[in-house]
Amino acid sequence: MKKLLLLCICLAATLTSKSQTEEHKWNFGLHGGIIQYHGDLGRDWYKTDKTMYGFGGITVSRYLWKYFDLNLLYTRGTLGYDSSVTGYKGDFSSVAANIRLNLMGPEYIVRPYVFAGIGAILFDNQLNFHKESIDSALPTAGGGLNFRLSPNITLNLQETFMFTNSDRRDGIVSGKNDDYLMHMVGLTFNFGSTKDADNDGVSDHNDNCPNTPAGVAVDKKGCPLDKDGDGVADYLDTCPNVAGTVLLNGCPDKDSDGVTDLEDRCPDLAGTAALKGCPDADNDGVADVDDRCPNSKPGSKVDATGCVMDSDKDGVMNDEDRCPDVYGLVSLKGCPDADGDGIADIDDRCPNAKGNMDNKGCPEIAKQDAIRITYIGSKLFFENNSDKLKVASLVLLDELSKILDKYAGANLFIDGHTDSNGSDAFNINLSQKRTDAVKFYLISKGIADSRLTATGYGEAKPIADNKTALGRAKNRRVELRTNY
Numbered sequence: 001m002k003k004l005l006l007l008c009i010c011l012a013a014t015l016t017s018k019s020q021t022e023e024h025k026w027n028f029g030l031h032g033g034i035i036q037y038h039g040d041l042g043r044d045w046y047k048t049d050k051t052m053y054g055f056g057g058i059t060v061s062r063y064l065w066k067y068f069d070l071n072l073l074y075t076r077g078t079l080g081y082d083s084s085v086t087g088y089k090g091d092f093s094s095v096a097a098n099i100r101l102n103l104m105g106p107e108y109i110v111r112p113y114v115f116a117g118i119g120a121i122l123f124d125n126q127l128n129f130h131k132e133s134i135d136s137a138l139p140t141a142g143g144g145l146n147f148r149l150s151p152n153i154t155l156n157l158q159e160t161f162m163f164t165n166s167d168r169r170d171g172i173v174s175g176k177n178d179d180y181l182m183h184m185v186g187l188t189f190n191f192g193s194t195k196d197a198d199n200d201g202v203s204d205h206n207d208n209c210p211n212t213p214a215g216v217a218v219d220k221k222g223c224p225l226d227k228d229g230d231g232v233a234d235y236l237d238t239c240p241n242v243a244g245t246v247l248l249n250g251c252p253d254k255d256s257d258g259v260t261d262l263e264d265r266c267p268d269l270a271g272t273a274a275l276k277g278c279p280d281a282d283n284d285g286v287a288d289v290d291d292r293c294p295n296s297k298p299g300s301k302v303d304a305t306g307c308v309m310d311s312d313k314d315g316v317m318n319d320e321d322r323c324p325d326v327y328g329l330v331s332l333k334g335c336p337d338a339d340g341d342g343i344a345d346i347d348d349r350c351p352n353a354k355g356n357m358d359n360k361g362c363p364e365i366a367k368q369d370a371i372r373i374t375y376i377g378s379k380l381f382f383e384n385n386s387d388k389l390k391v392a393s394l395v396l397l398d399e400l401s402k403i404l405d406k407y408a409g410a411n412l413f414i415d416g417h418t419d420s421n422g423s424d425a426f427n428i429n430l431s432q433k434r435t436d437a438v439k440f441y442l443i444s445k446g447i448a449d450s451r452l453t454a455t456g457y458g459e460a461k462p463i464a465d466n467k468t469a470l471g472r473a474k475n476r477r478v479e480l481r482t483n484y
Helices: 002-014 367-378 391-406 424-444 469-475
Strands: 026-039 053-065 068-082 087-102 110-122 134-148 153-164 179-191 411-417 452-456 477-483
Touching: 026 068, 026 153, 053 087, 053 179, 068 110, 068 179, 087 134, 087 153, 110 153, 134 179, 367 391, 367 477, 391 424, 411 424, 424 452, 424 477
Parallel strands: 411 452
Antiparallel strands: 026 053, 026 179, 053 068, 068 087, 087 110, 110 134, 134 153, 153 179, 411 477
C-alpha cells in the first residue's frame, strides 16, 4: 500500500489538469467496498484469505480551500468475523464527518490525501436508534487517492480506519476494542455554477484577463490572442501577423523613428513623423528624397523643392535676409531704413527720425534740453518726510514730459537721495517712494513705463556734509539722467 501511494504521488507531480473545484464547491459520491474486522477474535486487516463483507456508501464533500475539504461519509452493509472456531456477523450503518487534507493542489490529476474525523456505527438491521446499538468511532482516519477523469468526475480509492469505543460486538467484552477497516472505491461528481463574467468560455477563477471585451478570441488563460507575440492583443494590433511594438499598436518600425513601416516612406532610414519617416539633413522641412537642395543653410526658408527663397524679392536670399518678409536694402542685409540714417528699422529705436549709431538710430539730445533736464531734477521738492510732490514741482514735470516726447527713444533714470537723518531703512524707503512719485506722474502724462527707471538710494550717495544744515539740504535731491 505504501509503495502504491508513493507511485501515485510521483505520477501526480507530472500530470496536471485545469481544476474546477473552486467553482464546483460541492461534491457527491457513490461508493462500494469491503470491511474487515480487528478485535479479540482476530485480525483480518489486509488478509485476503479472511472474512470480508461488503458495503455501499455515499459521500458529500464541501470545498474549503485548495488543500482542505469537509467530507461526510455514510455507509451501510454487513460486517463480522468468521473462523472455524467462532465468529459473528451483523448489519451496520455508519456515518463519519472528516476533515480531508489534500497533499496536492486542485490542478493535479492525481491527488493523494489523508483525513481524520469522528463517526458512529449503528448495529441494527432495522435502523432502530437505541443507545445500546450505537458505537462511537473516535477517531476515524485514513487516506486515499482521487483520480480526475473529467472536470466534474473523479475516481476515488480510500482506506478508512474506524476505531470504536466498544468491545461488545464480537461477543467478548473484556479485551481489545472492536475496530474496522474499510476498503472503498467509488465515483464522485462535482456540482456548482461556473462564473464567467466576460463570457469568453474561461471561468473567472482561471481567467487571467477577466475583463476581455465581448467577442474577442482568447487563449486557455482567458487572455486575448496575440499571434505574433509582440504584447499587443490581436484585436488591438494594427499589424496582427507581424511582431511590432506596443507604442505603435503592434506594428514594426525597422529604423526606430516612431513611424510604422506601413506608413514610412523611408523605412530603412530614421526620419520624422512630419515627413512620413524620411530624414531631412538640412532641416528645411523638405524630405531628402524630395529636396533639390539637400544642403541648404540650417534655418533657411525654402520653397517646395527645398531650395532657398527670396520672399520679398529684394535680392537677398531668405537665409541671409534679416527681414525676409519686407523689401529692404542689400547693404542692410535685406532690411528697410525708413529715415535713411543708415540704421535698419529693426535696430532703430527712432525709425522715423534720423539719428546716429551711438544713439541707436535716435537724434542727439540737444544740449539745452539736456541742461534743462538736469535743472528740473534739481528743482523737484516734496512735502517734509513725504513723497508728495509740491505744486511747483508738477509744473516742472509737465515741461519734462514735453522734452521726453521730442526724444521718443530716450530712457530716463530717476535717482532719489536723502540726508542722514533717520534710519537707513526709512531713508531708502522714502527715497524710493519719491522717485516712484516722479515716475508715476510722468506715466500719467503719456510717457511709457518702459522708458522710466526709478531707484531710491537713501543716504548712501551724499554730495555734501550731513553734519551741516546746508549739506543735508543738498543731499536731499532727485537726479535725472538720460540715455538711449
